[in-house]
Amino acid sequence: MNVVEEVNGPLFLAIGYGLAVVLYGGYWLFLNRRTSKLRATLTSMKAK
Amino acid sequence: MTQQVPATQAPRTSSRMVAPEPSAQLTKWIGVATAVSILVFIYTSFFFAPEDEVQGSVQRIFYVHVASAWIAALAFGVVFVGSIIYLVNRSMKWDALAGASAEVGLLFTTVVLVTGMLWGKAVWGVYWTWEPRLTSVLVLWLLYLAYVAIRMYVPEPTQKARFSAVLGIVAFLDVPIVYLSVKWWRTLHPEQVIVTEGGPQLPAAMLVALMVGLVAMTLVFVYFVRKRLAVTSLEDQIKREAVK
Numbered sequence: 001m002n003v004v005e006e007v008n009g010p011l012f013l014a015i016g017y018g019l020a021v022v023l024y025g026g027y028w029l030f031l032n033r034r035t036s037k038l039r040a041t042l043t044s045m046k047a048k
Numbered sequence: 049m050t051q052q053v054p055a056t057q058a059p060r061t062s063s064r065m066v067a068p069e070p071s072a073q074l075t076k077w078i079g080v081a082t083a084v085s086i087l088v089f090i091y092t093s094f095f096f097a098p099e100d101e102v103q104g105s106v107q108r109i110f111y112v113h114v115a116s117a118w119i120a121a122l123a124f125g126v127v128f129v130g131s132i133i134y135l136v137n138r139s140m141k142w143d144a145l146a147g148a149s150a151e152v153g154l155l156f157t158t159v160v161l162v163t164g165m166l167w168g169k170a171v172w173g174v175y176w177t178w179e180p181r182l183t184s185v186l187v188l189w190l191l192y193l194a195y196v197a198i199r200m201y202v203p204e205p206t207q208k209a210r211f212s213a214v215l216g217i218v219a220f221l222d223v224p225i226v227y228l229s230v231k232w233w234r235t236l237h238p239e240q241v242i243v244t245e246g247g248p249q250l251p252a253a254m255l256v257a258l259m260v261g262l263v264a265m266t267l268v269f270v271y272f273v274r275k276r277l278a279v280t281s282l283e284d285q286i287k288r289e290a291v292k
Contacts, residue, residue: 027272
């Protein structure tokens with residue numbers, strides 16, 4: 001009997017790639033937001 | 049009395065203390081190339097590569113799992129080299145590179161652990177087992193988590209750079225242990241199928257999908273490191289502005 005069928009392979013595949021997208025995408029969002037925030041802070045500091 | 053710093057030395061000292069910001073334009077183009085390569089990677093891993101006869105569709109986790117693992121090793125190699133160079137010349141740009149690469153490498157290792165656990169559950173019946181490959185990867189993850197924690201919580205920049213450089217060199221010792229664990233010990237984890245004496249032990253289409261994955265993950269790594277370096281540089285510039 002195929003072991004993979006017991007745990008629903010396509011579902012595990014989807015969760016695996018989904019979590020990879022969440023982790024990589026989440027880090028990308030974090031870097032973009034942090035960059036925007038820091039750039040705004042630096043611009044306001046230089047303007048003073 | 050304040051000591052006068054010769055004009056010829058001042059810029060050099062200054063540039064060594066602040067991480068330079070990478071070109072935003074180049075980073076943007078690398079980002080475009082990364083997005084395209086990810087789309088090609090998704091196509092090759094889901095539609096181009098054939099389904100594994102034994103494991104079925106879940107075997108496709110292999111492409112993101114192995115590609116992420118290889119790039120995590122590359123990232124920690126960059127930390128290792130950057131840390132050594134920092135300890136030799138004390139230039140903050142190497143410290144910044146090592147710090148950025150460690151953070152991105154930790155992210156890649158997290159993906160390796162998560163995808164590996166899901167694949168393990170599907171083919172072994174368990175999410176986790178304390179076998180050498182899995183345990184050595186978990187140790188690697190913990191070592192670089194400690195590295196990132198040092199960089200977050202040590203306030204003094206040169207002390208932070210020194211501590212993390214030492215840990216960056218020591219932690220890298222676990223990378224060859226991870227790689228060779230499947231040869232040294234009897235493990236549940238499969239042995240290498242790419243780097244073998246008789247060449248890659250994979251069907252050509254699967255090998256193509258993996259290589260595309262490696263290119264895509266390398267671009268993701270370069271893109272993230274450049275973005276992280278930009279964040280470090282902006283943080284340094286803000287600190288300098290604050291003391292003006």
